[in-house]
Amino acid sequence: MSIRNKLLTLLITGFAVLLSIFFASTQTLNSAAKNFTSDSLAQTYSAAWLSASDAQFERSVEQFDPELGAPEIVRYWDPYENAFDDSGEANPLVTALESDRPDLAVDYFDTLFAEAIDLEQISFVMAYTTTGRQVYCLSGLFLHGADPCGKNARPDFFLNFDSFLRDALQSPTRNIVRITDTAGEKPLSINDSLSFGVINADEESVALVVVGKNLVDNLELFSEDFEVRLAIRSNGQSISLDDYYDDGGADSTEYGVSNLRKLVAEGELLSNESSDATFSEIVTDLGVSITSIPLSYQATAKEISLMIFKDQSASIQQQQQTSFNTYASLGVVVLLVIGVILGLTWGAFGQIKVAIDVLRGMAEGDLKAEMPERNRILASDNDEVGRLSGAIDQYRVKLLEAEEQRVERSRRRIERDNLMFEKMETLASELEGGAKELMLSDIEHMRHEVDTGDDQAKERASIELMGVAFSRMSDEVTSLINARTEELVRTRDEIDSSIRYAARLQNALLPKQYPGDISFKVHWRPRDLVGGDIYFVHSLPDRVYIAVVDCTGHGVPGAFLSIIARSVLERAIDEHEIQNAGDYLTKAHALVMETLSQQDSANEKIDEGFDGGVCIYHRKERRLEFAGAKSSLFRVNAGGASEIKGDRKSVGSSRSGGAFQFNTHSIENPEGAFVMLTDGITDVMSAEDRPIAFGRRRVLRTLQNATQTTPDGLVSNIMTNVDLYRGGAPYRDDLTLLAFSINGDDEIVVNEAEEG
Amino acid sequence: MMEQAATQRTPLIEINEAVCRMVGECYPENIQEFSAPVMESLRSMVPETGSFTVELELFYFNSSSAKFFFDFFEFFEEKAAAGLTVKINWNYRADDDTMLEAGEDFSEDAESCQFELVEVEVPNDVES
Structure with missing residues (x-):
């Protein structure tokens, strides 16, 4: 038995029980009402009769x-x-x-x-x-x-x-x-x-x-007044009013009451059944009410009673009509309700059956079946069936999405696989012999694998394919990389050796010999293998040129410039004329400007050049001259240390102007030691978050505190201090530190220079 | 508004319509790559009139950067000559004679700008 039939059976049974209860209670009510009506009817008749009877008696x-x-x-x-x-x-x-x-x-x-x-x-x-x-x-x-x-x-x-x-x-x-x-x-x-x-x-x-x-007269009056027919029952027999007339109208109809004999017999029966023979009953089939009352006060109704027959057909009919109407409308309502519920459940269960079919279809992979449109009366998207329908639709949409995703995944996988095969084939075409055979057999095998079985098997095969492809390719790539790496190392080594060679060249440009009347100590250290710092010592019979310069930039570009600077410093020497340091530096400046700006076809502002200082020692005059481009000369003697500042201009800088004249600082009879340096020394930074450069003041202080005032001692003292100051911080620039001291009128001896 | 955090080789830079601030070291690998955007920002942001403040606190700059700073101050000189009130504060640590001297160098060229050398306190004094 389906749920639908169970529901219907339950419903109909319920209605039947309800109707029975209703019927029973109606009957009970009716009978109570009837009893009440009967009693009151009997009382009414009784009162009327007895008072009429009394009145006649008195009269x-x-x-x-x-x-x-x-x-x-x-x-x-x-x-x-x-x-x-x-x-x-x-x-x-x-x-x-x-x-x-x-x-x-x-x-x-x-x-x-x-x-x-x-x-x-x-x-x-x-x-x-x-x-x-x-x-x-x-x-x-x-x-x-x-x-x-x-x-x-x-x-x-x-x-x-x-x-x-x-x-x-x-x-x-x-x-x-x-x-x-x-x-x-x-x-x-x-x-x-x-x-x-x-x-x-x-x-x-x-x-x-x-x-x-x-009593007949009285009875006749009563009969007329109440439009009833009468009979008197006494000692087991009854006599009706009609018995007194010869026409024997007992079978006729009077006041709507016929069949009087039958009624009288019925009345007698009822009287015998009744305990006091006082009652009022409706004999439905005859359409008459029978009322029995005592005939007088002087005798009980049991002994002698008056039976009153009243036509009740109208009210009986009305009552019957009323009950018929009631039951008919009840029946119609019940039938309607059952009908509607039947319709609803039929519809709902119909939908559920459809839903079951649709779900079964989905389970078998049919995603096209949709839930039918619900347009019945009382059907709504919010009722259970509507929600079921909605849920199934959602489920189908999800399945469709999943299916789409599956198709998309499979499409992408095929694309990916094809790409893999393509790459592997390309690789295979570049290979030879056994490796090619292996690769081709791999490809064939994998092509078969990714084309066989269900999605999962294909997916597994595809992943395996990726693994194989990756492993084959990485093997090849590894060997390729190995090859490339060798090449790179070779190149790097070549560059390195070039630079090393350049460094040798730059070294070759440094002074190899020093004049014997001057002691030198130099610490020259390009930040990289080559750099922009260079120092220069050139001895003429009457004078010695000493220069320490820092070309713009460092590394290879700096080194290039340093070569130019070296050349310029040499070319600026006027062997035949008396030349002071300022003039010399000014000439070097002009030469740098000339060399670099003339070569700049675009006529751009060229700021390349160098900072640095130059000293010229005139032997005969025992005079040391100094000129500086953003550089100082430090002097250390018995009186302590002092700084001779150069001009604040750079050599080669257009800012310095073509016509700039560097100043010459002269020291007669120079004693003690002199120190020249590039900003690689002063710009050594402390190892802090907000570092401070070592600076010229610290150089000066170091020199002032120096106990050993020989060039060797000063250089090592300054470098020690600089390294201490630097801590772990790297050098930022090339650096050159040169110290010299003039030994007096000694023979000019050429000393072999040693590098610092 | 231009903001650029400090790197090992370049200073912190902040430029807006009222202030240009630089703090740190300056020795970029390629001075051109560093200077071009700074000058570009200055040209677009520094107003023609009113006032503008330049706050500098440098620890180190190399010779290439020095040339950039010449251009930098020249730009403000021109602005100041054209009517902008420019105040340049060159901050240096008492101990840092290199930067003091650099500031002195730059201030010599300042004619229209108000160039001030400001000694700042040194948090950790490193005496040798």
Whole structure:
């Protein structure tokens, strides 16, 4: 059983139970309402009947009551009064009855009752002696049922006459008196009656009088007033109003009530079933209500009751119509609800079935099946089925994306593989012999591998391919690199040897010999193998030129410049004229300007040149001259150390101007030692974050503190201090430190220069 | 706004419309590569009128850089001559006679600029 059918079964069962409960409670309610209606109907009829009955009783029978009756009649019963005639003081009726002369009494009775009988105020009068002998009987002409005074008449009180008599004599008593026609010709006569005794002067009862009024008139009135048909049930038999008429209308229809016999029989049955025979029931199939009430106060309904038949067909029909309407609308609602729920579940479960099919399809790889559009009434994207549908759509979209990614991955893999094969083939084409064979067989094998099996197998093969390709290629590349590296090393070695050769050349340009009358000590150290620093010593017979210069730049460019500088320093020497240091430097400046600027075709500002100092020692005059381009000459003698500053211009700089004249500083009879240096010394920086250059002041201080003032001692002292100052910091520049001292008038001896 | 952190061979440089600041050493491998962008920034940022401050604190510069600084100060000379108020503070450590002298050299050429040599404190005095 599917969930759908279970739900439906449950639903229908639930409705059935609900309907049953509703039906049962409606029935109970109806029956309660009916009981209430019946009770009130019975009470209403009862009140109406009894009051009508009482009214008639007062109007008719009761006026003859010796105690409560009409005053003009009460007088007739007074034993001390003669209301009849002028025959004496004594009541002649009482006297006649006392004296057992009924024949005499008849006249008096007639006087009393004849008129009332004629006027049909009462139906009969009977008088009995206390022994039960009838002494008088008078009844009307138009009677209903048995004639009370007929010879076949048999009043019911005959059955228990003694008690009837006793009660009546005690005080006037009201009863229902039924008179049966023993011949059976007339129907039962039912009368409301008053029975009382006639009292003599001795307070003794002398006769029993029964006055009765037939109930038929009253019943007819009631029947008309309430539009009902009536029957009186008494001692197991019933008599209807129609029984009193000859036309025997019991089978006719009156007041909408027909089938009276059947109704009466039904009423009797109900009365027998009822404990007090007081009820009101609707006999639905006959469309009539049967109400049973006591006929009078004087008897219980069980003994004698009035049955009232009322046409209820209209209300029964209405009631039936109402219940029909109720049940019909209920049925329609139930059917509708079941229908709608059926429709909904049908739709929902239909969608679920579709969803199951779609999912199954997806599992089998069919990604095209979509959930159908839902456009039913009550269908929404937010209900369960809508969400299910949405989730399946999302799932499908994800699967589609995954599929796209898979396809894309596979495409890229194929591209990559092809690239690999291409490269490997290129490599193979460059190889020879066994290596080529190996590579080609690799390619063939891998081509087969990356083309076989599912995605995963292809992916694995592709990765393997990459590994193989990489390994083959790296082998080849390694051998290639090895080859290249050898070449590079060769090249580097060549460059190195070139530079080393250049260094040898530059070294060759340095002075190899010093004049014997001057002691030199030089520390020359290019930062690289070659550099822009150079020193120069040139001895003429009468004078010696000493120069220490720092060309712009360092390394190879500096070295080039240094060659130019070396050449310029040589060319600036005027062997034949007297030349002071300033003129010499000025001439060197001019030569540098000339050499470099003339060669610059673009006429750009050339700032290449050098800083440095030159000394000329005139032997004969024992005079040392100094000129400096951004350089100083330091002098150390017994008086301490001092600095002779040069000009603040560079040689070769266009800033210095072509016409600049360097100044000459002269020292006569130079004693002590002199120190020249390039800024490689002063620019040695301390090993700090914010370093400070060693500077000329420290040079001066070092010189001042020097104990050994020979050139050797000074150079080693300064270098020691510079190295200490530098700490771990590298040299930034080429450096040259030159110290010399003039030995006096010694023979000019040429000393072999030694490098520092 | 030009900002360039210091390297081993080049100083920290900050240039905006009011201040040009350089701190550090200057001996670049290729002076042209170093100087061109600095001069370019100066030309584009230094205003024609108003005032401008140049804050320099150098520890070392080589001879190639010296030539750059000549150009540098010449640029401000021209600006100052044309109406810009230029204040140049040459900061040097008391101990650093090399930089003091360099500052003195440069200040000699300053005519329109207000060139001041400012001695700054040395955090770690290194006396030999």
